[in-house]
Amino acid sequence: MNESLSQIFIGTLLTNNFVLAMFLGLCPFLGVSSRLGTAVPMGVATTFVMLVASVCAYALNLLLNYFQLEFLRLISYIVVIASSVQLVEMVMKKYSPALFRALGIFLPLITTNCAVLAVALFQTAREYSLSQSLVFALGGGAGFTLALVLMASLRERLQLSNVPTLVQGTALSLILAGLLSLTFMGFAGLGAGE
């Protein structure tokens, strides 16, 4: 794969946005996006975990390839991600207890955020180099944060408007996400050129 770094970044941020085009990380996307104040830190925390996971996955993959243990890839990736989430959790608890409480159950759930595992899996499948992997993780995380922030802003506005009781809740969020996703399709082709 000979994609340039900027291509990868734009591609994962807009064209192939993790949440809106590839359906990754939807649980936190629907769960934490009710307030802007929690959406941003959640996005940043996820991005950080993605970066850590990306570096670890790259190193692990070299090791596994060397020993020809490719079938252990999935298991080792998930263990690495779980431990880096633990790390983020401890750091956050120490330095920002208020934020720690606000994110609540969704912090440990970053482990089961498909977007994080997907970063590790896709970078392996596409045979990215270390720098490409890092940019990929950064773009993915930024894209995730962007989607989360957009969604949270929309939902904050919605709380002020009069919505029929039938549509309230997840159904409405999904249709909103659909509209956002439709908008993001307008970016198709961006960053793919020479």
Place this chain on the structure above:
Amino acid sequence: MSLPNQADEGITFDTFMEGVWRQNPVFVMVLGMCPTLAVTVSAVNGLSMGVATLFVLVSSCLLVSLIRHLVPKEVRIATYIVIIATFVTLVDYLIQAASLALYEALGAFIQLIVVNCIILGRAEAHASKNPPLKAVVNALGMGVGFAIGLFALGATREILGAGKLFGITLFGDNFQPWVVMVLPPGGFFVLGGWLLLFALLRSRKEGKVQA
């Protein structure tokens, strides 16, 4: 994901039906969305993803339930994840061996079954507190419910977006395929539509009870 603890009850029909209908993972709990929306562009894809998840769910719940007294509380989540990842690796290689076309259609989403919240949620909320047989029955119900949900989504999207079902053309030449339905936004719209339908049914039912 906090479901009532039903450790004291025996195995009833409800243990199975809970997942199929009352607590349907797709339409009621809205869990495991990533594979749900990403692979359901056709009925076949949806169904195979459902079956693969069903297999992982049942086997990991069986194993979790068997070792539930051996695992220390502190490391249980990590243990469950490793168990689930093992079975997913198994499924990954099985599908690759059975049908390469299907393997390519589902792509990385087979491996992403690991992070499907339904499986970890079931292992934590049900299998870790119940004897093996009951855990398996419950997991079977959840898995079947999930597969039905995926099939419903996949079929809807295939019919609307391509005018086909299982690859067979349903309508005449005049049908203009609703292409957006097989594209990412369609996934959100179709699931939103199904949820609306269920909300409508529920409100009707509640209205009847009150009247």
